[in-house]
Amino acid sequence: MQLKSASITTVSGYVPEDILTNAELEKLVETSDEWIQTRTGIKERRVLKGEGRGTSVMATEVLRQLCEKRGISPLELDGVIIATVTPDYFFPSTANLVCHNLGATNAFSFDMAAACSGFVYALETGANFIRTGGAQKIAVIGADKMTSIVDYTDRNTCILFGDAAAGVLLEPGEEGYGLIDSILRSDGVGKDLIYLHGGGSVNPPTQETIEKGMHYFYQDGKSVFKYAVTNMADVAAEIMERNKLKGEDVAWLVPHQANKRIIDATANRMGVSTDKVTLNIDRYGNTTAATIPLCLWEWENKFKRGDNIILAAFGGGFTWGSAYIKWGYNTPSGSDNQVV
Numbered sequence: 001m002q003l004k005s006a007s008i009t010t011v012s013g014y015v016p017e018d019i020l021t022n023a024e025l026e027k028l029v030e031t032s033d034e035w036i037q038t039r040t041g042i043k044e045r046r047v048l049k050g051e052g053r054g055t056s057v058m059a060t061e062v063l064r065q066l067c068e069k070r071g072i073s074p075l076e077l078d079g080v081i082i083a084t085v086t087p088d089y090f091f092p093s094t095a096n097l098v099c100h101n102l103g104a105t106n107a108f109s110f111d112m113a114a115a116c117s118g119f120v121y122a123l124e125t126g127a128n129f130i131r132t133g134g135a136q137k138i139a140v141i142g143a144d145k146m147t148s149i150v151d152y153t154d155r156n157t158c159i160l161f162g163d164a165a166a167g168v169l170l171e172p173g174e175e176g177y178g179l180i181d182s183i184l185r186s187d188g189v190g191k192d193l194i195y196l197h198g199g200g201s202v203n204p205p206t207q208e209t210i211e212k213g214m215h216y217f218y219q220d221g222k223s224v225f226k227y228a229v230t231n232m233a234d235v236a237a238e239i240m241e242r243n244k245l246k247g248e249d250v251a252w253l254v255p256h257q258a259n260k261r262i263i264d265a266t267a268n269r270m271g272v273s274t275d276k277v278t279l280n281i282d283r284y285g286n287t288t289a290a291t292i293p294l295c296l297w298e299w300e301n302k303f304k305r306g307d308n309i310i311l312a313a314f315g316g317g318f319t320w321g322s323a324y325i326k327w328g329y330n331t332p333s334g335s336d337n338q339v340v
């Protein structure tokens, strides 16, 4: 079978308007703006407020924008994949809800849970539907409302996360362009280092699980850092090597935004200079599955047709991965995806 190439044809993003600054966190836990900025690079993050508003609110906005920008009806979508670890519910999936909100009634839809690597996993999955000819239009979205699982009395974790959603539309494209290669990895050794233990089938919610705070995100930051720094850099270097790319051939590194120090180490290992690295952790913090597409969205108008773009992610599981994209289009001048 002759495989088609899968190209990103448009990008969109959404961040909630409410901002949580380091100064505000100083009032909640014993921390400082100086500590947060030097250890993580984060200055502020966004919070989705309002009762009954979950991840689907942000993902719906992203899918609406994807369709509008591309000038298509939601009815033309063949599939919608949402990478998230903070779905609205266990089921129906957030992707089901988002399709329903927009009337995308011809699309299959499901969620993928690969934590911070979720978007890279979902991108490769979505691209395979296009490559085989089974689909013409697949939306791949990373969306997380991390503030719904953060304990705002735990200074180790509450300073890290924010809420956001962003995504891409995949369509058959020109040969040699689009998603060229991916490497996806996992290792369950991370199960004791980064987790949320309450609410699932092992610990269904009870008064006791709530009292123990088991519905909150937990991370052994120092240990996760060591795995993240090594694995994210290794996998990015591996994808460069197998595609015969040198540092100077890479137009942009688009890394998961968990910690500026991890990003710097990855860029250094790849031989990519810092001006070629997309960085918005200062404004949004770690938005889990949304960080990479949020960068693609904010940098879309700087990308040029033919640019070699490397994505690199590491997250809970552990999961990690890298993708190599040959960018397929120039954004018309005057268009701007800056967040207001």
Ligand code: UT7
Pocket (backbone or CB within 6 Å): 030, 031, 032, 035, 036, 039, 040, 116, 155, 156, 157, 159, 220, 221, 222, 223, 224, 225, 228, 257, 258, 259, 262, 286, 314, 315, 316
């Ligand atoms: O997103 C996917 C996967 N996640 C990651 O990739 C995250 C990886 N880990 C990290 O980014 C870093 O480990 C953190 C940013 C989470 C923490 O930075 P760190 O440099 O590893 O700090 P640490 O956890 O080793 O803590 C150092 C000190 C400790 O005090 P002592 O024991 O040295 O007295 C902490 O109690 O800093 C203390 N500390 C804080 N101090 C002020 C921890 N959190 C804070 C805080 N403000 N918010």
